[in-house]
Amino acid sequence: MSTVASITVTAEIQRFDPSQDAEPRFESFEVSGLANMSVLDVVRSIYENQAGDLAYQFACRVGRCGTCAVRVNGRPVLACQERCKAQMRIEPLKPFPALRDLVVDRTEIESRLASFELAPLRNNAHPGQPELIAPDLAAKLCHMDSCLLCMVCVSACPAVEERPFDGPAFMLKLRHMAEHPADRRDRLDQALQGGMLECFNCDVCTQVCPADLSPAQAIRDFRRELFFGRGKEA
Numbered sequence: 727m728s729t730v731a732s733i734t735v736t737a738e739i740q741r742f743d744p745s746q747d748a749e750p751r752f753e754s755f756e757v758s759g760l761a762n763m764s765v766l767d768v769v770r771s772i773y774e775n776q777a778g779d780l781a782y783q784f785a786c787r788v789g790r791c792g793t794c795a796v797r798v799n800g801r802p803v804l805a806c807q808e809r810c811k812a813q814m815r816i817e818p819l820k821p822f823p824a825l826r827d828l829v830v831d832r833t834e835i836e837s838r839l840a841s842f843e844l845a846p847l848r849n850n851a852h853p854g855q856p857e858l859i860a861p862d863l864a865a866k867l868c869h870m871d872s873c874l875l876c877m878v879c880v881s882a883c884p885a886v887e888e889r890p891f892d893g894p895a896f897m898l899k900l901r902h903m904a905e906h907p908a909d910r911r912d913r914l915d916q917a918l919q920g921g922m923l924e925c926f927n928c929d930v931c932t933q934v935c936p937a938d939l940s941p942a943q944a945i946r947d948f949r950r951e952l953f954f955g956r957g958k959e960a
């Protein structure tokens with residue numbers, strides 16, 4: 727029977743309480759446990775045993791809800807899915823404002839998503855029964871709909887830092903609607919307004935996505951539509 731090795735983790739965690747701190751600071755903790763602990767296991771242990779005032783978020787612990795996203799050694803990850811390392815610097819997801827410790831303010835994210843009106847805008851009322859859809863397209867739409875809205879891709883995107891660009895997750899959401907056969911809203915125009923052309927096609931967003939999605943491909947599909955057109959039936 728194989729046994730799992732032990733590890734002692736040194737975790738530097740960004741702390742920030744806006745009611746007390748002028749600037750974020752780092753606090754160092756040591757946690758001993760099994761080497762296959764997740765980053766979330768380490769953070770929970772710190773909360774339970776060393777810093778009961780540490781603010782962090784999680785819900786599902788199985789990589790489905792997207793709420794536990796943080797940056798570990800500069801890389802955005804889902805804390806529940808990322809194996810711990812001996813030395814970790816754990817920070818809230820940039821570029822979003824930190825509410826406290828590892829918790830970011832998602833107000834702007836949610837209002838941007840709401841402004842996109844991500845429900846099909848139909849020419850005709852819904853028939854009130856399931857509509858026929860090609861199996862391949864249904865599978866593609868289901869896959870695109872599996873986005874966790876974790877914002878890991880946005881945090882990793884180099885264009886977001888430098889340019890007026892909403893970021894890859896938002897482009898993926900718009901592309902999901904653009905592919906929907908019933909939707910008549912001009913999603914390409916929304917993507918352009920969101921800075922789509924600022925993407926420089928590096929594919930980093932696809933590499934970091936925990937849901938195996940490709941926001942970069944969604945942007946390439948919008949670009950193809952921009953340059954070569956794409957007919958949705960009227």
Ligand code: SF4
Pocket residue numbers: 882883884885886893894924925926927928929930931932941942945
């Ligand atoms: S491909 Fe585009 S959207 Fe994705 S990380 Fe690179 S610049 Fe950002």
Ligand code: SF4
Pocket residue numbers: 792872873874875876877878879880894895898934935936937938939941
């Ligand atoms: S595309 Fe992937 S990384 Fe980006 S928000 Fe959705 S699930 Fe997260």
Ligand code: FES
Pocket residue numbers: 783784785786787788789790791792793794795804805806807
């Ligand atoms: S806790 Fe739900 S994705 Fe990590």
